[in-house]
Amino acid sequence: MTDIVPDQESQSREIARTDSDPVADPGLPAHVPRPTDVDPAAEKRAERQIATMFGLSSVMAILFCVAYFTLGIGENPTVFLGLGASNVALGVTLGLALLLIGVGAIHWSRKLMNDTEVVEMRHPVRSSDDDRTEAVAAFETGLSDSGIGRRPLIRNSLLGAMGALALPAVVALRDLGPLPPEGWYKTVWREGMRIVNDVSGTPIRPEEIRMGQLINAEPDVFFNPEEYDSEPIEGVELQAAKAKAALIVVRMQPDDITPSQDRENWGVAGILAYSKICTHVGCPISLWEQQTHHLLCPCHQSTFDLADNGKVIFGPAARGLPQLPIAVDEEGYLIATRDFTEPVGPSFWERDGT
Template identity: 60%
Template sequence: MSDDTTLEKRHDAASAVVEEPIANPGLPAHVYRPTDIDPAAEKRAERQIAGLFVFAMLCVVGFAVSYFVFDIADNHDTVGGLGASTLALGLTLGGALLAIGIGMIQWARKLMNDHEIVEMRHPGRSSDEDREKVVADVLQGAEDSGIARRPLIRNTLLGALGLVGITPVLALRDLGPLPGDSLYHTPWTEGMRVAVDVLGTPIRPADMEIGSLVNGQPMSLYEENEEGEPLYEGVDLQVAKSKGSVILVKMEPGDIIHGKGRDNWTVDGVLCYSKICTHVGCPISLYERTTHHVLCPCHQSTFDLADSAKVVFGPAARPLPQLPLALDDEGYLIAQSDFIEAVGPSFWERDTLPEDGS
């Protein structure tokens, strides 16, 4: 019995499953594909499809390599005037998705069973017989796809899809550096001078008047290394400012209510607190000198700077972290240490830093 005769019988048997309610209106005879009658063409198509899936896997590997190789800093790599990282990531991820799509289309067009079916309209709820038939059709479709008997295609497809699934995980890295312990540390270190924000000049207590408020930053943000390059620049500078920004206020020493263990954290009535609101991280500086209250302009959280910056109003959940101050040999204000509390919004579960500083 010839292959054509066998295929015709299989086609007729599949068509006979559905009882036709109307006569054939004259549709052309079914035309068999080369892969239906030529085993060599079938194997060639299988290898082509598997090759597309392998190409998709190589594209994902290229995506991962491009992510780590090309620089996206201020002096970023370029190709033809375009950002090399963006170009490479787009081409490799697009190539992977395109290859998977083409491979699956070719699989359906060349290798899956090819026969016409008629699906009749039915009421909103199908009969039990129709539901059973749907399940049977799904199982038949899985059988027709040949996924069980074509392990080469199945395994390469799963490999390609699995590797493509890694790409969004890599892309998450662009949300910022891995936090590690960075949420608990700022540029402030023991002996770091307090500088006036923007100007970068150090501050003496005598430079401030009672009732005044000064925006400050760590002096290191304005310093250079031995080669004359800034210690902080670009994104690193912005991150350091977002964590190290402080406000300094000067009040009568008798107005200050020192927190537990903080008796020596002030110098001549000068106190220093984080400028970052503990609600959602807005910068604060609206100071009312008679009450010693400072207001966050975003959601009106109010802190009493005379009493360890405790919350007196608004949605903030904890006081502003206080920076312990001291004087250096030249009479300038310096930090005794980094903050002992994490600065910023309070949506992390934390109290003070561990005693070992980790």
């Protein structure tokens, strides 16, 4: 129990041995013949089985082609038990065509191929000492032929040149993307912009919102850019703008709401608007619990209390949901009174400097 392992490389040459054990190695057990080795009938049977599998495989391959051409897809797909017939038939025929080859080959190897075990000796993984000596000598000859050891100037300047190549390699990637522009985190919301339904683009009157209802909303500028002296927002720009400006509008009992001091006039008769983008990693939040005023993110379950300034009450989000101050315009529609007072969405390093 107190053997000390000599911490030397000398051990590495040995392959760990176990045959010093007190129980002698009885040697490989004798080969036991299989029924197919001794019984010609069994052998014939196995042969027939294997050939049948290979034969069926070709039948399946042909059936695949038949299914490919006969079963319709697209607007009027052939349906089988409510499933797309083409996919099911192609999958089953192809699957069986392949499986039958595989199972047949394995069956062949197990039943008919010679199953006598073969012993092969291992060699130590390392090269022989002679090989090592020769390799080292060859390398040293090469090294001295090059004279790299004697000419440090060449060596160092080459190393420097190789190192300097890293610069173009990195610099060339500079145009992967633009630098974050100043105020990139700002949204398109601004004073007087109407809050509209995210699908239809219709403006929202406070009285249309039922008690406890949640509405997914967008800024009107996406639908009526000319009203806000804006170019039409489309494609990539629209996606990027949506990723920040998406809004949820909820109506709660005014008595339930406990606005912080500076937010007392941010709502309209119990209607409040919050950013839809989670402050954790940016999923759009959508699961609304009417009774508790809790809003749950479906991605990582951060939960925010919308009656309490969007405060985090559960989950991995660290900051409350940004709230958008809203009012009603002269025509009676909900509008934003300004942009969000803080960046929306996931945190980033410079966030507090904004």
